[in-house]
Amino acid sequence: MSINIENIRALFPVLHQEVNGKPLVYLDNAATTQKPISVIEALTEYYYKDNSNIHRGAHTLADRATGYFENTRALVRDFIHAKEAAEVIFTKGTTESINLVASTFGRKFIEKGDEIIISTLEHHANIVPWQMLCDEKGALLKIIPIKDNGEILMEEYEKLLSNKTKLVSIVHASNTLGTINPVKEIIAKAHAVGAKVLLDGAQSTSHLEIDVQDLDCDFLAFSAHKLYGPTGLGILYGKRELLESMPPYQGGGEMIKEVSFEKTIYNVLPFKFEAGTPNIADVIAFQKALEFISGLGKKNILAHETRLLEYATEKLAEIKGFVPVGTAKEKVSVISFNIKDMHPFDVGMMLDANGIAVRTGTHCTQPLIKRLGIEGTVRASFAVYNTESEIDKLVESVAKIAKIKNK
Known part of the structure; x- marks a missing residue:
């Protein structure tokens, strides 16, 4: 075509x-892609015809909005080739997706003396959350150096890996230089020492075919607004077993199954990580952006x-x-x-x-x-x-x- x-x-x-x-x-x-008219019209149509809170309502508008919302989640699953829609968490952007992992996986599984590896190419959103976590936990942040042309030094990455490495958080494609990192190799080497891997896919998802199962990444963070979709919407993919092992990110409505003053039982995936009323209109409109991309x-x-x-x-x-x-x-x-x-x-x-x-x-x-x-x-x-x-x-x-x- x-x-x-x-x-x-x-x-x-x-x-x-x-x-x-x-x-x-x-x-x-x-920085951000422009939006096709189908995305703009979908935003307007939601507020004209379907405006309602989702999941908890029993009336027609709530049912329609919930269906559109969850259909977008299914399309995201297909877009990144996740095993199931429950592994797709909606956030407000790549930044929140990374912070979610730092605040849940990080606080549960990172301990004093552990090590986290990032690269020189990282966006601040993939630096600062790990610095904060390392300060809190007494962990060590290690940096993969780069060549003058903007490529990471893989031999230096290999030297940084050890049994102390608990997480590698790496950008898939640099927002500043455009460099595409050899992430499949990076992930395999991290897994060999027992570390988990988060990919910052803010740039790569709009340009490259993404198959999280083939890459075998543990987490993937990206944003709708760099994919011809609305602002204020991000996605976190995580392997089911990891997401289930992590505590909730925020407390409130929707992320619970049962609440008493003595104890709260948390909801199933993906809702455990989606407290409160979500960004319904933008999630629904993002469907049109994904359809635009798949159509081309x-x-x-x-x-x-x-x-x-x-x-x-x-x-x-x-x-x-x-x-x-x-x-x-x-x-x-x-x-x-x-x-x-x-x-x-x-x-x-x-x-x-x-x-x-x-x-x-x-x-x-x-x-x-x-x-x-x-x-x-x-x-x-x-x-x-x-x-x-x-x-x-x-x-x-x-x-x-x-x-x-x-x-």
Whole structure:
């Protein structure tokens, strides 16, 4: 199946506007993707027709809303190839999914002297929760170093592993550099010493085929808003036996089976981890985002994004003063760069003046930026609705900006 870009772009209302008098070129997809009209309409339809709390109601609206909500859970199961829908927990984002594991699995199974391994590539959301846990428990956080091109040093990872390693929490694809980590190998080596593995899939799930059973990861965290879905919605996948062994994350309604002042009996999966009224409308709307992706096909999306990445990489490299940051062999469609003798924020502002939306700064990866010895980067990230002509506009604008400092 070939992708018809014009047909796809017609589904995204936000793309058809001017910014600073120029047609919008949206290249900040690693931060959040835009939403197709089907997702927007699903949000509206829920509030127009089906607004009701779920699971506990006996009336028609509650029954309809519950059915739509749980249908999304089943679609997520299929999307990541989990064994069962009960292994899919709804949260408010990748950050909460990671914090949930730190606060439940971590507090029950991590003890003084234990070790947790992460990498230099991690987003703050996959650093800070483990620092907090290690401070609380007296555990040790170890860091996998990287090469200058942004690839992790696997031989150094192997040296860090020991019988003290209880958890490896690793990003699947770097939000800053686009690096795709060899996670299947990382997981196998962690399991060999008895450690569990959490994958931060915030970036990888929108670009790569994900099969949690084939990867054999113990946990996977990701967000709907990077998958053409609504904001404020995340997913935590966990193997059933692990989720059942973990205490609840929060107390309240829905996560209980029976409550007395003497004792509370907790609910079954997945409800044990979903206290209170959930983000019903956004969960229901996420179904439409998943249908959009499956309708196009992940392979077709990846092929298109790979072509854009290769095209942009080649064209930008021709610009005098262009400095690429992160040149791993395996990447998702992210290009980080700097212009010689210019601050990334200034470059970003100049691009915005031309209607081009990119991200600038440290991208919530300050330790990585420090390791690379720079102040930050300009990051252009591509999605299925982006085109080569948009990249041409980016290249033209970057060339003009670079010329200012590199005559």
